[in-house]
Amino acid sequence: MKPTIYDVASKANVSIATVSKVLNNSGRISDETRKRVLKVIEQLNYQPSMMATALTGKSTYTIGLLIPDMANPFFGELARNIEDRGHELGYNLLICSTDYQPAKEQNYIELLKRKSVDGIILASGFEQTSEVDKLVKEKFPVTIVARDFPSTYVNSVSLDDFQGGYEATSYLIQLGHRQIAIIARDVWSNRERMRGYKKALEDHGLEEYAMFTFVEKSTVEWGKKVAEEYLRSEKPPTAIFACNDLLASGAIQAARTLHLHVPDDVSIIGFDNTIIATLVDPQLTTMAQPIRAMGREVMDLMVGEIKKEEQSKRRIVLSPTLIKRGSTAKLNK
Amino acid sequence: MKPTIYDVASKANVSIATVSKVLNNSGRISDETRKRVLKVIEQLNYQPSMMATALTGKSTYTIGLLIPDMANPFFGELARNIEDRGHELGYNLLICSTDYQPAKEQNYIELLKRKSVDGIILASGFEQTSEVDKLVKEKFPVTIVARDFPSTYVNSVSLDDFQGGYEATSYLIQLGHRQIAIIARDVWSNRERMRGYKKALEDHGLEEYAMFTFVEKSTVEWGKKVAEEYLRSEKPPTAIFACNDLLASGAIQAARTLHLHVPDDVSIIGFDNTIIATLVDPQLTTMAQPIRAMGREVMDLMVGEIKKEEQSKRRIVLSPTLIKRGSTAKLNK
DNA sequence: CGAATTTGGTAAAGCGCTTTACTGAACTGA
DNA sequence: TCAGTTCAGTAAAGCGCTTTACCAAATTCG
Numbered sequence: 001m002k003p004t005i006y007d008v009a010s011k012a013n014v015s016i017a018t019v020s021k022v023l024n025n026s027g028r029i030s031d032e033t034r035k036r037v038l039k040v041i042e043q044l045n046y047q048p049s050m051m052a053t054a055l056t057g058k059s060t061y062t063i064g065l066l067i068p069d070m071a072n073p074f075f076g077e078l079a080r081n082i083e084d085r086g087h088e089l090g091y092n093l094l095i096c097s098t099d100y101q102p103a104k105e106q107n108y109i110e111l112l113k114r115k116s117v118d119g120i121i122l123a124s125g126f127e128q129t130s131e132v133d134k135l136v137k138e139k140f141p142v143t144i145v146a147r148d149f150p151s152t153y154v155n156s157v158s159l160d161d162f163q164g165g166y167e168a169t170s171y172l173i174q175l176g177h178r179q180i181a182i183i184a185r186d187v188w189s190n191r192e193r194m195r196g197y198k199k200a201l202e203d204h205g206l207e208e209y210a211m212f213t214f215v216e217k218s219t220v221e222w223g224k225k226v227a228e229e230y231l232r233s234e235k236p237p238t239a240i241f242a243c244n245d246l247l248a249s250g251a252i253q254a255a256r257t258l259h260l261h262v263p264d265d266v267s268i269i270g271f272d273n274t275i276i277a278t279l280v281d282p283q284l285t286t287m288a289q290p291i292r293a294m295g296r297e298v299m300d301l302m303v304g305e306i307k308k309e310e311q312s313k314r315r316i317v318l319s320p321t322l323i324k325r326g327s328t329a330k331l332n333k
Numbered sequence: 334m335k336p337t338i339y340d341v342a343s344k345a346n347v348s349i350a351t352v353s354k355v356l357n358n359s360g361r362i363s364d365e366t367r368k369r370v371l372k373v374i375e376q377l378n379y380q381p382s383m384m385a386t387a388l389t390g391k392s393t394y395t396i397g398l399l400i401p402d403m404a405n406p407f408f409g410e411l412a413r414n415i416e417d418r419g420h421e422l423g424y425n426l427l428i429c430s431t432d433y434q435p436a437k438e439q440n441y442i443e444l445l446k447r448k449s450v451d452g453i454i455l456a457s458g459f460e461q462t463s464e465v466d467k468l469v470k471e472k473f474p475v476t477i478v479a480r481d482f483p484s485t486y487v488n489s490v491s492l493d494d495f496q497g498g499y500e501a502t503s504y505l506i507q508l509g510h511r512q513i514a515i516i517a518r519d520v521w522s523n524r525e526r527m528r529g530y531k532k533a534l535e536d537h538g539l540e541e542y543a544m545f546t547f548v549e550k551s552t553v554e555w556g557k558k559v560a561e562e563y564l565r566s567e568k569p570p571t572a573i574f575a576c577n578d579l580l581a582s583g584a585i586q587a588a589r590t591l592h593l594h595v596p597d598d599v600s601i602i603g604f605d606n607t608i609i610a611t612l613v614d615p616q617l618t619t620m621a622q623p624i625r626a627m628g629r630e631v632m633d634l635m636v637g638e639i640k641k642e643e644q645s646k647r648r649i650v651l652s653p654t655l656i657k658r659g660s661t662a663k664l665n666k
Numbered sequence: 667c668g669a670a671t672t673t674g675g676t677a678a679a680g681c682g683c684t685t686t687a688c689t690g691a692a693c694t695g696a
Numbered sequence: 697t698c699a700g701t702t703c704a705g706t707a708a709a710g711c712g713c714t715t716t717a718c719c720a721a722a723t724t725c726g
Binding site: 014015016018021029033054056 | 672673674675676677678680681682683
């Protein structure tokens with residue numbers, strides 16, 4: 001079977017305490033003994049069990065990541081960047097997809113705690129703050145990403161979604177558009193983007209587009225469905241702001257179905273700047289999220305909290321960047 | 334702090350053994366005591382620590398997943414499906430991205446073992462079988478997915494890549510193409526697909542396309558780069574078989590750059606049928622992998638092996654399906 | 667040269683749980 | 697009525713590690 005610390009100890013003719021000290025570079029050990037123990041460890045290919053170590057109060061070096069859906073390119077990329085930074089710092093990820101279901105979120109949090117993760121990164125929907133508050137109250141390390149929690153005293157790194165919505169919309173306005181529709185899902189980030197959208201319209205003395213329905217899921221299909229409704233209506237929009245690239249792709253498909261040209265007949269702007277944005281034709285003008293930076297920052301905050309290096313909480317808010325590509329153009333009437 | 338089994342025991346006036354029995358539904362407990370204990374558990378919101386449980390020889394209900402890159406849509410989707418089935422069966426995933434680097438693969442395997450995962454699912458490259466053989470030898474539960482290991486006695490679920498390559502190529506031939514190029518990466522699955530490609534050509538008395546270079550990574554950029562080289566050559570291919578959808582998307586972009594129309598000037602066929610295939614324009618004709626089935630099957634095999642329900646190993650080989658979309662057409666000369 | 671200190675190492679408790687063996691009380695039945 | 701069963705529950709060992717005392721031998725110093 002797998003060798004234990006006892007095997008090492010007896011083969012090296014020392015006590016397990018000594019082996020433990022060699023392992024952790026603690027206490028006093030003569031150079032000679034240290035080498036002997038190290039050699040035996042090598043020979044047996046001994047690897048201390050993290051379970052046992054964790055049971056004595058040490059870290060598991062495992063962090064839980066709650067994410068809506070890792071098959072969604074945005075979250076896949078985000079998870080990947082979080083993982084990479086974690087790897088650099090010696091941590092692994094236990095990833096759980098929640099599908100935005102509060103029940104799943106709740107269950108997973110309990111589960112992750114039972115599995116003694118060192119901390120939890122929340123990239124999920126979390127419409128209520130109660131679960132998060134609970135974690136914070138019991139001093140369990142939590143960090144939030146891609147979702148701001150203004151109300152709670154917790155580490156977070158998020159995007160300025162409001163600004164993103166504002167800029168995206170402003171850009172469309174600047175291109176001459178007056179009838180600007182929005183496609184969004186009823187989740188926090190999208191609502192913020194929508195708030196930005198409304199503010200931009202208001203600031204320019206424009207009216208919100210008459211039609212609006214939330215999509216139920218952030219998928220191409222839903223984007224297509226809703227965009228089609230908009231475009232088939234009596235007064236179709238000349239521009240559509242889709243709250244993510246998937247929805248924007250759907251909007252492009254809708255336009256194509258209706259034999260409308262993008263961007264000449266209708267401009268479409270997306271959000272996220274995932275790989276998708278460069279794949280579709282025309283390529284998507286989109287508000288880019290700094291996914292890599294977000295991943296790294298959130299992991300850094302998490303580890304800082306775990307190691308208690310940083311007592312005070314921080315809220316890091318990153319800015320989106322407008323990436324101009326082919327899906328938007330000046331209004332030609 | 335977190336309540337332990339001792340807290341429950343003392344509050345319920347029983348021994349920890351009794352609590353343990355209530356928890357595991359083992360041994361004899363009177364209904365009265367059981368209820369009392371259960372009530373205390375509820376009150377304290379007690380959750381047994383999986384670390385401690387695992388230390389006594391029980392499962393951790395955690396499975397390691399080694400995958401090249403979860404930001405790659407194919408692997409993202411695969412991971413998601415594996416996770417879903419795992420969730421149904423009570424398992425979580427510790428996911429590690431290896432970037433096809435053998436060193437990372439090796440390290441992660443050691444790490445996962447130290448973390449006492451119940452088993453490891455390998456979706457990674459693994460050009461050498463040695464690490465896998467080692468796991469098998471020490472009876473550590475391993476299952477391989479999306480990668481066949483004909484030589485080793487191990488559970489696996491894979492795609493018939495050879496057949497996929499053969500069918501994709503045959504389809505192009507059937508459409509009248511004679512100059513068929515291939516874009517592939519030097520990894521096992523791609524080599525198999527290439528073998529199918531060659532066999533199909535041979536069976537139809539056709540010659541392999543004169544040019545060929547492996548891409549270094551399976552990215553849009555590489556697909557574009559290589560496709561451009563092919564299409565710019567003196568005798569450009571009339572059809573390109575790209576070994577995955579990302580590469581195929583790159584090929585479409587290359588064609589567009591050269592003002593060639595897809596599919597009229599050049600037909601392009603992909604592989605995987607990820608979300609990407611429906612996003613690009615024209616939509617990709619592609620060999621679909623049954624990603625969902627693969628995810629479920631591999632998790633089932635894994636759990637079967639962990640629970641020792643199934644002694645004998647199985648190799649499950651699934652068939653790809655040709656999905657005809659807009660990126661391929663009859664050769665018009 | 668003897669007391670104080672340093673050095674190198676060990677014994678044992680404890681982390682939170684499972685499980686085996688055991689016990690005393692209540693219940694059988696001839 | 698009393699030995700034999702069943703029942704309900706407990707004590708204690710053990711899983712693989714860390715850590716706190718603690719100790720004997722070697723070294724230092726006044």
